[in-house]
């Protein structure tokens with residue numbers, strides 16, 4: 042892939058350079074091309090210059106802030122507790138016997154309790170692996186306790202809320218119903234824990250929220266942030282290419298030209 | 311503001327290319343087919359989640375974080391997750407157990423191939439299965455070992471299967487590879503880290519931010535300066551062109567809404583520019599007697615003095631803001647002529663008279679006093695030695711390298727003559743180590759029959775039109791040339807009764823060029839008085855001695871009222887300077903004195919540069 046990239050780059054460079062040499066041999070031509078480029082650059086940038094500023098600001102934010110930090114990976118402690126098979130009293134055969142239609146069956150921990158998690162007719166269900174009892178959905182206090190266990194910081198919970206029908210933009214609705222647990226802090230760290238499975242599905246903080254805004258601005262999607270190909274972006278991107286191209290031509294010609302400062306080329310002696 | 315523009319220009323040099331790559335790849339992401347670009351062209355739909363009965367009990371296990379019941383090729387397996395990665399492509403640790411037999415199981419190449427086939431819908435035949443360790447060229451983010459199952463279809467699909475878990479890590483085909491090329495370009499991810507948090511893009515991003523911010527500031531300044539007035543309609547606007555001396559030299563009809571630079575360019579008057587109308591190079595400056603208020607761009611590039619004198623940047627103003635402009639001499643349209651040398655002779659020890667004829671055979675149009683600009687090509691030649699009149703010296707002089715340049719020489723004959731006569735003073739090398747004068751040596755080295763290129767003639771030094779006042783011509787050395795042309799022109803006006811006084815200074819008798827001719831003419835025309843003046847005469851000399859300007863003042867009573875005459879001067883700067891000072895002291899008006907300078911202007915005030923004629 043790198044070689045293909047290099048080829049594309051080299052071809053673009055070669056085209057630009059050969060064009061430049063062509064123009065250098067016709068100095069008069071260079072000046073009039075430059076004047077035209079100048080005009081296009083001025084007018085096109087006058088129209089969409091602001092979008093360039095937006096692209097630059099949002100792009101700079103996205104590359105300068107580490108994406109793993111943005112993802113909020115640091116908000117939760119690494120979940121690497123191991124299963125203790127001695128605690129697992131209910132085997133898979135028991136689960137299959139009781140729930141023959143179960144799908145996506147897993148055995149894992151809820152805090153320190155081994156549980157079977159499964160899906161039944163599209164509904165999530167959790168079974169206590171120590172006694173085989175189906176477990177009720179997480180209560181508020183359970184959710185808060187779980188969130189505190191998972192949270193890597195030390196600040197207090199400032200709000201908790203059960204989301205049933207409506208997910209905020211930062212949460213995928215397929216996880217619903219979900220407990221939203223927000224902690225105190227400058228960046229409003231928030232954990233989302235599913236009510237049925239007690240699973241941490243999403244973690245968010247303000248840097249992520251700003252990133253999301255920047256992403257939308259960058260791809261100029263002003264409603265839901267999902268489609269990169271809206272027409273507004275298409276048109277502006279093409280106008281942007283022309284505006285920047287005229288600028289690039291200006292730059293090249295400007296630096297290719299001998300910059301005689303004052304007066305003409307003639308001497309009188 | 312100047313700094314902002316400089317920054318914008320320099321930063322654009324640094325990020326210009328990357329900027330284009332961002333935009334081009336951005337447009338590509340916009341227009342690409344997302345389904346194909348994700349490598350999904352031949353991706354089978356995910357199989358329905360399966361349900362199972364009659365499985366072997368869970369094996370005994372240790373160090374396991376999670377057990378998943380999965381289905382691979384219609385068979386149930388327990389996937390023991392020993393180390394669960396945050397993202398599937400991060401490094402994980404898994405073990406597979408056959409859920410029917412309870413025995414450990416592994417994804418071997420045969421099974422990888424079957425898994426790949428199951429997720430592949432394309433027409434290709436399998437041609438290669440290899441085990442690959444990260445980093446994997448096709449999957450920059452993947453950190454697990456994968457089986458690469460390659461198909462020979464039209465888009466070279468490769469299906470990647472994670473070796474430990476049997477999960478499909480992805481399909482990669484030509485479409486996706488192209489997308490990845492553009493991702494690499496957009497994210498500057500040349501180290502294939504699968505991320506956009508690399509140092510090079512951070513630097514570029516910060517620089518681009520500079521570019522955008524300085525650009526916006528520039529736009530705001532342009533708006534403030536009224537540079538965003540759209541030219542909705544064309545309105546014709548008559549523009550008077552003036553020559554360097556402010557004398558009208560034609561009229562142009564231009565679109566009043568265009569910038570003066572564009573308008574003039576359209577009319578064939580291309581002003582010099584190295585910024586293309588950006589208001590930063592300052593080369594497009596023109597002078598106008600009724601210049602509009604200056605813009606911030608004018609103020610940055612031009613000096614206060616220039617602004618006060620009516621200099622403006624043509625690219626920063628509209629045509630309709632002007633009624634007249636004077637263009638710099640080098641962009642007034644000039645004619646080009648090929649001249650052939652017909653004869654050459656030394657008329658004094660160091661002044662050579664060269665006579666040319668135009669190759670085209672057409673007489674040139676000009677006014678007496680005009681000069682032509684000669685093209686001096688680069689080359690190699692011996693330096694020409696001065697020639698004491700009558701005897702020729704042997705040509706054994708030192709050769710030198712001639713640079714290409716242009717030099718001006720005044721015509722010594724008035725308009726209408728078939729022959730173009732010049733008086734060239736030979737500039738010898740001032741010392742052993744310095745080269746001699748380029749232009750004079752080139753021309754004085756020409757042989758009859760040789761041709762040269764010359765531009766013009768330029769009629770800048772010329773007689774005051776419509777005047778009948780008596781004329782004083784005063785000069786020295788090669789300053790003879792334009793004065794002789796004027797003198798001959800005056801004498802050609804047969805009927806005129808205009809008195810002509812010619813004061814000419816030289817060192818000694820041998821330096822008095824055209825002495826016989828002048829004596830003859832003054833004998834022929836009573837209205838011509840010729841005053842040769844020598845500074846170092848021989849014993850026999852009975853004429854005036856000293857400096858010409860002093861002789862002029864001494865002969866005042868012969869001339870009449872000084873303020874009733876007009877004066878034409880050409881010669882050394884000091885000579886002209888002193889003459890002008892004396893005449894002004896005697897009450898002569900500025901307009902009555904004209905001079906031609908071969909080097910610097912005698913009055914120091916107005917122009918700080920070396921004079922370009």
Ligand SMILES: Cc1cc2nc3c(=O)[nH]c(=O)nc-3n(C[C@H](O)[C@H](O)[C@H](O)COP(=O)(O)OP(=O)(O)OC[C@H]3O[C@@H](n4cnc5c(N)ncnc54)[C@H](O)[C@@H]3O)c2cc1C
Pocket residue numbers: 309310681717718719720721732733734735736737738739740744745746747748749750751788791792906907908909923
């Ligand atoms: C409108 C106008 C009309 C003119 N008409 C005439 C005319 O009719 N007749 C005429 O003879 N001239 C005329 N001139 C002057 C002429 O154009 C030239 O300037 C002149 O001939 C000298 O040019 P050059 O190329 O010979 O010498 P240049 O190459 O310009 O050199 C000038 C002198 O400097 C010396 N020199 C070179 N290098 C160095 C150095 N490194 N250090 C110190 N000295 C150095 C040279 O030896 C030489 O003596 C006119 C000028 C103008 C502007």
Ligand code: FES
Pocket residue numbers: 571582583584585586587588589590591592593594595623624625626
């Ligand atoms: S063209 Fe450069 S300043 Fe006007």
